[in-house]
Amino acid sequence: MVFENVTNTLDKASKVMNLSDKEKSHMLSFARVSHTTIEVDGEKFLAWRIVHNDALGPGKGGIRYHPNVCEDEVKSLSFWMSIKNSLAGLPYGGAKGGVKIDPKHMPKEKLEKVSRSFIRAFHQVLGQDIDVPAPDVYTDPQTMGWMLDEFEKIKGRHEPGFITGKPIVLGGIALREDSTAKGGYIMFREIVSALNKKDVTVAIQGFGNAGYFFASMAHKHRSNVVAVSDSKGAIYNPNGLDINEVKKTKDEKGNVGFCKGDKVSQISNEQLLELDVDFLILAALENQITKKNADKIKAKNIIELANGPIASDADDILYNKGIFVLPDVLANAGGVVGSYLEWVQNKTGMIFEDDYLAERLEKIMKKNFHLVLNLHKEKKVNMRVAAYTIAIQRILLAEKARGRV
Numbered sequence: 001m002v003f004e005n006v007t008n009t010l011d012k013a014s015k016v017m018n019l020s021d022k023e024k025s026h027m028l029s030f031a032r033v034s035h036t037t038i039e040v041d042g043e044k045f046l047a048w049r050i051v052h053n054d055a056l057g058p059g060k061g062g063i064r065y066h067p068n069v070c071e072d073e074v075k076s077l078s079f080w081m082s083i084k085n086s087l088a089g090l091p092y093g094g095a096k097g098g099v100k101i102d103p104k105h106m107p108k109e110k111l112e113k114v115s116r117s118f119i120r121a122f123h124q125v126l127g128q129d130i131d132v133p134a135p136d137v138y139t140d141p142q143t144m145g146w147m148l149d150e151f152e153k154i155k156g157r158h159e160p161g162f163i164t165g166k167p168i169v170l171g172g173i174a175l176r177e178d179s180t181a182k183g184g185y186i187m188f189r190e191i192v193s194a195l196n197k198k199d200v201t202v203a204i205q206g207f208g209n210a211g212y213f214f215a216s217m218a219h220k221h222r223s224n225v226v227a228v229s230d231s232k233g234a235i236y237n238p239n240g241l242d243i244n245e246v247k248k249t250k251d252e253k254g255n256v257g258f259c260k261g262d263k264v265s266q267i268s269n270e271q272l273l274e275l276d277v278d279f280l281i282l283a284a285l286e287n288q289i290t291k292k293n294a295d296k297i298k299a300k301n302i303i304e305l306a307n308g309p310i311a312s313d314a315d316d317i318l319y320n321k322g323i324f325v326l327p328d329v330l331a332n333a334g335g336v337v338g339s340y341l342e343w344v345q346n347k348t349g350m351i352f353e354d355d356y357l358a359e360r361l362e363k364i365m366k367k368n369f370h371l372v373l374n375l376h377k378e379k380k381v382n383m384r385v386a387a388y389t390i391a392i393q394r395i396l397l398a399e400k401a402r403g404r405v
């Protein structure tokens with residue numbers, strides 16, 4: 001179960017923090033769990049919107065469309081958003097949403113109906129000062145555009161700050177498109193700088209939004225991206241892949257596996273995870289590395305761009321192997337920082353220059369990286385436990401200030 005990863009990591013952090021049973025119990029409680037069944041064209045789909053904690057501000061987190069979405073997963077993701085937002089120093093609580101559908105085999109017209117139905121089901125618990133959605137797995141700016149339009153129709157007013165990751169013409173910002181990857185890449189550069197290496201090898205699991213943009217940034221700055229994968233397969237070239245060609249092939253044929261070239265070979269997802277590289281970037285789904293395959297991982301550093309790609313029972317194995325893991329709540333926070341900057345612009349009516357937004361993202365990501373790194377060294381715990389310790393402390397301080405704990 002995905003939620004076991006949450007409870008196991010919380011247990012580890014609580015030992016460092018000496019949390020009371022009451023404090024631990026409070027961290028495992030949820031502010032609001034909303035669920036329903038959406039009916040579209042005679043088909044029924046389970047849907048959730050869950051707020052884990054709102055002590056620091058309104059709920060904030062994406063909405064995913066996936067055939068395997070369940071309440072356990074959405075709860076876990078909303079908890080991680082609480083940790084991520086707190087760690088980033090943002091005025092948000094944690095939230096997440098999901099619809100149990102297979103969007104890959106659904107026409108655009110029906111996806112629009114699902115998106116509008118989601119808002120009709122949950123509009124009373126959403127809003128720029130209540131709970132602010134965003135894109136996640138298999139949702140995108142167009143999805144957010146449909147949702148914004150439906151929300152504003154119901155409310156009878158404009159409220160662009162209700163949702164982030166929108167099309168630019170509806171109040172979105174250009175930075176949001178690649179902010180998740182950009183935030184992870186900023187931290188990647190910090191690690192590379194500390195390693196003092198000119199050339200590093202990189203393998204990337206996942207070639208969606210975050211995976212592709214990270215690959216593109218790494219390739220552009222001459223890091224050697226030797227392997228990438230999508231849901232249908234993986235490719236490997238020891239001399240490095242041409243990411244522009246891989247993207248072109250993916251767009252034209254729907255699968256990176258069709259990419260050809262000198263020394264390019266097809267490999268399995270398992271083989272990609274076990275490559276001997278400097279960096280393994282996990283940009284797919286949860287529980288990709290578990291205790292079953294953790295001993296086989298050879299990468300020297302791992303960056304979690306996806307949410308929960310390393311199971312908690314694998315964390316200690318990797319740590320004891322000397323593998324440096326940059327956890328999801330730190331590494332992929334660029335997405336929610338980008339969302340925050342969009343939200344601020346929408347709420348204030350100000351228009352910020354792109355350079356200013358990029359500068360703010362870089363400053364926040366670097367600051368948080370070194371904050372966690374220093375605690376990791378001081379307490380001699382892995383980076384995930386260090387990140388949780390900082391984030392939980394902030395949440396509990398806010399709860400105590402409110403008189404809730």
